[in-house]
Amino acid sequence: MPNWTSLACLLAVVLVAGSSAVDDKQTKCDELGFIASQVACSDCELLSQFVKDEELVRDCKGCCVQDEAVKKFTKAELIIDQWRASTLQQVKDFIEKRAASYAPHLKVAYTHGATPKIRLSGGVDGAPSETVRIDNWKADHIAEFLDQRLERSAAAAAAVKGGKDKAGSKDKAGGKKNVK
Incomplete structure (x- = not known):
């Protein structure tokens, strides 16, 4: 014993x-x-x-x-001042070319005087909301961050990955294609 x-x-x-x-x-x-x-x-x-x-x-x-262990969220809001959006090319490119592919989970909010940031809410398993500044982030890093943190359907995630390459493509004449 x-x-x-x-x-x-x-x-x-x-x-x-x-x-x-x-x-x-x-x-x-x-x-x-x-x-x-x-x-x-x-x-x-x-x-x-x-x-x-x-x-x-x-x-x-x-x-x-x-x-x-990274927390997942169901909603994201990209908050930015409209003037700043025009001066930060990478953030502007993300908004113009990729943000729509994250709808309805991502909303772009133009707020006077706001520094560029992403606010995550609707935490899975009760995670509290988080806010992250994105001043100098590249468009790819913003997309990667959202891919890691947003809990979305598999079909929506596949559409984002598939549309990533097509969003900025150009035709042979150099004009932008309208791919949706």
Whole structure:
């Protein structure tokens, strides 16, 4: 018969050590500037494409959570000032060429003085709403972000992926095609 006191003590030591390791990781990540519970590992991969600092990318990967933990939402609103929309070419291209393919889940709202951002709401599993600034994002990154975060029907997602290549295509004469 096992010694229950010894087993209970061993279990307590393992739980305390595991909890201490989690606290240590949280503290280390906080010191590095990462919020461990909110950094997806795919964000670290994206970071590695833009910075050549291997140590920073390694630190990011040490603080990230797997992508399946990324929250899903049913609604998104791209909020932007109309004048800013005309000066940020990548955001403007996304609005003109791709935003309609995300309807009815995405709404573009022109608000005077607003910085460009995406507000996600209608969280699946009760996730609270999130707002993310997109000032310097490329049109492809906006689409990728929405593909990751919006919970949509499979048919709608396939239409977006299929229409991505056709949206900006031109005919042989150099004029834009009207593909819908």
